[in-house]
Amino acid sequence: MTKKPRTKYLVGVDVGGSKTMAGVFTRQLKLVNALKISTKAHRGADEVIQRIVDCIRDTVDGAGLKLSDIESIGVGTPGVVEPRSGTVVLAPNLHWKNVKLRSRLARALRRPIIIENDSKAAMIGIHEVELRGKPRHAVGIFLGTGIGGALVLNGALYGGCAGVAGEVGHMVLSVGGPTCGCGKHGCFEVFASRTGMVSRLQDAVKKGEHTILEDLLVQERRERGALRSGSLRRAVRSGDALAKRVVHQAAEYTGIAIADLIHMLSPEIVVLGGGVIGALEREMMPTIRRTARAHSLLRFVHEPTIMASRLGDHAGITGAAALARDHRR
Amino acid sequence: MTKKPRTKYLVGVDVGGSKTMAGVFTRQLKLVNALKISTKAHRGADEVIQRIVDCIRDTVDGAGLKLSDIESIGVGTPGVVEPRSGTVVLAPNLHWKNVKLRSRLARALRRPIIIENDSKAAMIGIHEVELRGKPRHAVGIFLGTGIGGALVLNGALYGGCAGVAGEVGHMVLSVGGPTCGCGKHGCFEVFASRTGMVSRLQDAVKKGEHTILEDLLVQERRERGALRSGSLRRAVRSGDALAKRVVHQAAEYTGIAIADLIHMLSPEIVVLGGGVIGALEREMMPTIRRTARAHSLLRFVHEPTIMASRLGDHAGITGAAALARDHRR
Numbered sequence: 276m277t278k279k280p281r282t283k284y285l286v287g288v289d290v291g292g293s294k295t296m297a298g299v300f301t302r303q304l305k306l307v308n309a310l311k312i313s314t315k316a317h318r319g320a321d322e323v324i325q326r327i328v329d330c331i332r333d334t335v336d337g338a339g340l341k342l343s344d345i346e347s348i349g350v351g352t353p354g355v356v357e358p359r360s361g362t363v364v365l366a367p368n369l370h371w372k373n374v375k376l377r378s379r380l381a382r383a384l385r386r387p388i389i390i391e392n393d394s395k396a397a398m399i400g401i402h403e404v405e406l407r408g409k410p411r412h413a414v415g416i417f418l419g420t421g422i423g424g425a426l427v428l429n430g431a432l433y434g435g436c437a438g439v440a441g442e443v444g445h446m447v448l449s450v451g452g453p454t455c456g457c458g459k460h461g462c463f464e465v466f467a468s469r470t471g472m473v474s475r476l477q478d479a480v481k482k483g484e485h486t487i488l489e490d491l492l493v494q495e496r497r498e499r500g501a502l503r504s505g506s507l508r509r510a511v512r513s514g515d516a517l518a519k520r521v522v523h524q525a526a527e528y529t530g531i532a533i534a535d536l537i538h539m540l541s542p543e544i545v546v547l548g549g550g551v552i553g554a555l556e557r558e559m560m561p562t563i564r565r566t567a568r569a570h571s572l573l574r575f576v577h578e579p580t581i582m583a584s585r586l587g588d589h590a591g592i593t594g595a596a597a598l599a600r601d602h603r604r
Numbered sequence: 605m606t607k608k609p610r611t612k613y614l615v616g617v618d619v620g621g622s623k624t625m626a627g628v629f630t631r632q633l634k635l636v637n638a639l640k641i642s643t644k645a646h647r648g649a650d651e652v653i654q655r656i657v658d659c660i661r662d663t664v665d666g667a668g669l670k671l672s673d674i675e676s677i678g679v680g681t682p683g684v685v686e687p688r689s690g691t692v693v694l695a696p697n698l699h700w701k702n703v704k705l706r707s708r709l710a711r712a713l714r715r716p717i718i719i720e721n722d723s724k725a726a727m728i729g730i731h732e733v734e735l736r737g738k739p740r741h742a743v744g745i746f747l748g749t750g751i752g753g754a755l756v757l758n759g760a761l762y763g764g765c766a767g768v769a770g771e772v773g774h775m776v777l778s779v780g781g782p783t784c785g786c787g788k789h790g791c792f793e794v795f796a797s798r799t800g801m802v803s804r805l806q807d808a809v810k811k812g813e814h815t816i817l818e819d820l821l822v823q824e825r826r827e828r829g830a831l832r833s834g835s836l837r838r839a840v841r842s843g844d845a846l847a848k849r850v851v852h853q854a855a856e857y858t859g860i861a862i863a864d865l866i867h868m869l870s871p872e873i874v875v876l877g878g879g880v881i882g883a884l885e886r887e888m889m890p891t892i893r894r895t896a897r898a899h900s901l902l903r904f905v906h907e908p909t910i911m912a913s914r915l916g917d918h919a920g921i922t923g924a925a926a927l928a929r930d931h932r933r
Contacts, residue, residue, distance in 0.1 A: 539769060
């Protein structure tokens, strides 16, 4: 008598600068169980990797499963990722450089591991589950602490020759504009990321303008991330003029960046995600759509859909699980 | 006794706002004979199409061949082209709107006709002949009267969902910058096309600056195209400070645009062409390369080659012939 093989499951992990999330999925990408922990990036790669391992073990355990029930594990991390070598080449948010994440996780968990950039993983989650794999050509833009992006071209994730394509955050929209964390000037990220909006608020306050967010701006200087996107939303909704102007400008620059991407890639759909969109969708999307439309020269040929993802912070774990499922070993 | 089938040839045509060129090629894309005429765009589509037909007939005749020796004919035109329907949807340089070029040429010449956007045709010429089809991912940027672009992704011309991808000239590099012919502000084209550089010179002269090009600037206002790229080169080489500054700025903005495209698409190679590069390669390429490098964040992962095409104005006819050869009927 042969044993009936047990149904296999997948794990998707999204490692972020502040939070790490793991989820157990069926092969049909239905979420079975998820767990979120704080990443503790400042404690260094060894401890962060141990925390990822524990988070995966606990999530699998919480689903009533064992690691042997897991077919493979996909992990999205911020920064420059080389999926083929399994290395996180550079991830400033994690203070990582050349971390061999795949082999270290494989050693600890004894399951096949697939790693990918977090925006690319999130885009795959959105494309496969939310968009049901339909668009042949799609652009993903993730407004968060920074700005990430990912491209699905001809039905597949596009990485280009070095696997790093889709880096939309450092498109220069304003030559000679405000300084970006990357050292360049006037990058998209300078205007429309959370960090960028905080800097724009700080610049205005230095010039004598006022906002109800002043205490949080002081706190942000000591503790990065103190002024969250939700605080921006509350300020806008309470009528704070400076916050309104900065968020409006972020939406306008996002619309201009989207028009540039439409000219470049002629996608069927542009999908937005990330914490900023999660918090400020209602405030930003009408301006984003209107500005993108006004700046799109070829809208008489084709006008792509511009939408906010509904997957929220589940996009990353879902996409990481999809990548784990589809990976050819 | 069976007749030995005669070797077949291809024709490639490049229709421009001022000149139209046709070439007869072997299936190995060796040029047999070429002919250049003036387009006379102002005389309207009927006469331009008749001139294209005559130019093709004369080129074939000049090669000692008959139309029946021609397997198929590829035609590149400026503007928005729908290869599938064979329509030039919009070509401001030709004053064309919804011109059914393919069926009209097919009726006159009784050969299979393939039409494509001129930058895409030129990129195929460069990719197939100059680069021997090697790069999997390549970006082409053509600085001329305007700025055109084309992408080869995963080894093939990339058009996106509407076939219009690669429109790099209207990337916004300077929000709120000088007005572009398209109605937007601060497009790449405003700084680095011939038209854009002429406008920058005119703006400076209005503000009281001087240049040896002043007479040509006056003439350009009456007759578009009077100030050619070669005149810019002569002014730069004779030490004209204003011309030097405008050409230097054009090169800098081109470098910034290239860095944006590298971040977006991670190509192996970025190739530059068009009349401006043809005339000003020596003046512009060092600044273009240096600026692109300085603005590329991921150059430690991979640094694409940035080069000027050697095909010059043969790129378009060569690529059009290649498209004609490879078209699946």
